[in-house]
Amino acid sequence: MKKATAVSAGARVLVQVFLLALVVGSLLPLYNVVVASLKSADEFAVNPFLPPRSPISDNFVYAAMAAHLLAYAINSIILVPVGLVLYLAVCITAGYAFGKMRFRLKRPLFLLVLFLTIFPQLLLATQVFRLISLMRLTNTALGVILTWVAYFSPFGTYIMTTYFTDMPYELVEAARLDGASPVRILVSVMTPMAMPMIATIAIIGFQSMWNELPFSLLILQNQASRTLTLGIAMMRGEYGIGVPTLSAALVIAMAVPLVMFFIFQRRITLGATAGAIKG
């Protein structure tokens, strides 16, 4: 990438040094966790920072089995995809309605959705908790999935709306002249064409649900139903869990998002800006 630049060769070296220092500073906390996860409690006590002299895998086994991390991961692997499918269905249909259909209350309803995209979980938490227990969904997958889908849909809907709005209306018109019903137009014409943006909100939705805390903390109260994220949050400060074990748990938990990043890097970086750049 050749660009007009006001930075001289000497300054470039300086800039590289600055950026490398920033990278090292940024990665130190993560390095710290990775090396701690490979140490025995005894070694960690005398050597908390340098690489392990005799690396062990016991911490990982303990975190996965005795500390139930494997079970929590399985919970997440079941909950999140189910939530994601519902989330996509809600965002795509609503986004299409806002983006390409004509109805009287469109503007006010869309503004309302926009208005709701930023509300913090804690603002809703006490009443959502009450609602969930009234519906007898405490400690159930359905309870937390419904809450997630409801909470994360406004943002996904907003992104889908901007995408559908920009698609040519002639597509809808042509399909309608062929006698296609609104459902058919959405399913067979618009959804396939919106696949790039659907993939983007799928990743955003996945990350949101996978990392979600306060709702899962309040709704999933018995240990067996915890998600991976909730399990990690609860493990911190738990009696008898030392730094090496906790670190091993963190390394296990980091694996999923990092692997995702290596596979979907381009789409994730696109998704990061989808909400704001489109405007």
Add this chain to the structure above:
Amino acid sequence: MRNRGLEQDGIAPYLFLAPLLVLLAAFIFYPVLMNLVASFTEWKGYGAMKWIGLSNYRAMVSDEAFWTSISNTAVLVCYIPVSTVLTVFVAALLREGLRGWQAYRAIFYIPNLLGPVIIGVVFSIYLRDDGSLNLLIKLAGGSTVRFLTSPSVAINSVGMVQVVWVHLGFGLIYFLAAMNGIDQGVYEAALIDGAGFFQTLWRVTVPSIRFAIEFWVVFNFIEVFARMFSYIYTLTRGGPGYGTFTLEYGIFSQGFEKFRVGYSSAWSMVLFLFCAAISVAQIRLMRARSS
């Protein structure tokens, strides 16, 4: 969005919107409305609500924890300009097409992938009094910084980690995308005029990405007011004392630890007002942008 006066699609759009609207009604509107009601009552979260008028609000304004939460939030807000300046600066450096700029962008993005819970726990280990950062500080000849155990320092740790460190990676992607849209000719002209890096940054880049910077600031306000709970819960649990309480954490603490749900609802209404204001600012920006 402009279809007024054209033929309407009848009932179909409402059916398409029904799943979203039903969920929003149940999980967002109803909770906000009930919060308002509950804020005038004494209520444990179960059983009967007892109407007590404005007592919760009176108790709140004389509650030290409430004002600490507000001032803590103000401290976090002060990290927004720090984060903005650093991020725009680094993005401008990467824009120069330095060797490895894509690798830098990817590495700085890692914290955003890991999510608040992992980040919070990672730093709860890293920033301990006997943790690695303090070890390094001591090796460099400094004395222990009580990052998480001193109330006045802890909120700054939250600000540095969550507002500055975590957002750097997201901001780089965001600002680099915005800078990509700037006409290269403007930079060439600046270069011919003999403008240096900082002059170009200030005179060309910053004005050209003004909208992006405004969005970024609003985004950061959202993060500070509405997305801090998971970090604080995992990093400090609100402590030491009320050291890292924010409105969100106070609602959690009052509602779910002390079971004073009526009282926590009064806090919620304050948070609601802040968030409503930020939301309106964001919608206005979007409007200004698209017109």
